[in-house]
Amino acid sequence: MDDFQSAEETTFVVDEVSAIIKEAIESAIGGNAYQHSKVNQWTTSVVEQTLNQLTKLGKPFKYIVTCVIMQKNGAGLHTASSCFWDNSSDGTCTVRWENKTMYCIVSAFGLAI
Amino acid sequence: MHGSTAGSDPRSGPPKRFPVAAVDEILRDVLGSCLREQQYEPARCRDMAKDIAEVIKVRVKDLMIPRYKIVVVTHIGQLNEQSMQIGSRCLWDPASDTFASYVFKNTSLFALAVVYAVYFE
Numbered sequence: 043m044d045d046f047q048s049a050e051e052t053t054f055v056v057d058e059v060s061a062i063i064k065e066a067i068e069s070a071i072g073g074n075a076y077q078h079s080k081v082n083q084w085t086t087s088v089v090e091q092t093l094n095q096l097t098k099l100g101k102p103f104k105y106i107v108t109c110v111i112m113q114k115n116g117a118g119l120h121t122a123s124s125c126f127w128d129n130s131s132d133g134t135c136t137v138r139w140e141n142k143t144m145y146c147i148v149s150a151f152g153l154a155i
Numbered sequence: 156m157h158g159s160t161a162g163s164d165p166r167s168g169p170p171k172r173f174p175v176a177a178v179d180e181i182l183r184d185v186l187g188s189c190l191r192e193q194q195y196e197p198a199r200c201r202d203m204a205k206d207i208a209e210v211i212k213v214r215v216k217d218l219m220i221p222r223y224k225i226v227v228v229t230h231i232g233q234l235n236e237q238s239m240q241i242g243s244r245c246l247w248d249p250a251s252d253t254f255a256s257y258v259f260k261n262t263s264l265f266a267l268a269v270v271y272a273v274y275f276e
Contacts, residue, residue: 085240086244105245107243107244113239121231122205124208124212153275
């Protein structure tokens, strides 16, 4: 069994993942106004880019990435999550982003293998 | 990403597959009973989202599927003529990992609950 891996390599590092998500959102939808016809493509793009960058970290983790893009219309949205996992190694990170016309909420969950 | 595991054969997969249909039923039951006839109210729905996620997690745990980690995500939102897209993608082993989801709608709100099940090798 590998006991020599440093803690960094086997725990979910929130700051690192948060930076990855922010960059994915900015590059996919930064500067765009809400457009119904593009939203499908945008969510796919944000999620795929996030996953690709997370994979590049090379950590022994499985990942779940969820993206919500919502038009700004005065409507409310609540999101909650509950997880059954190993607290010492697994973790989650959520980034909320907005511009004048839409909200984007991305959550990433990392589960150690 | 294959470390050597002492004892078990990593290719044998999970001994008991995750019962997606049973979890769909749990989601339908919990969302339906908690939200039927409810109006959207910010404070109430915020607490509802947390409670629903917790209840779903507990009921899925009660199914006693060995070696699976569970992530439950719930969204509750107001129906207001706005448009919304919710998507997710996972990096996992499709032979052993899976998910279940359910959307509930009434005249004033919608709710989406997703359960991801990840096999712990």
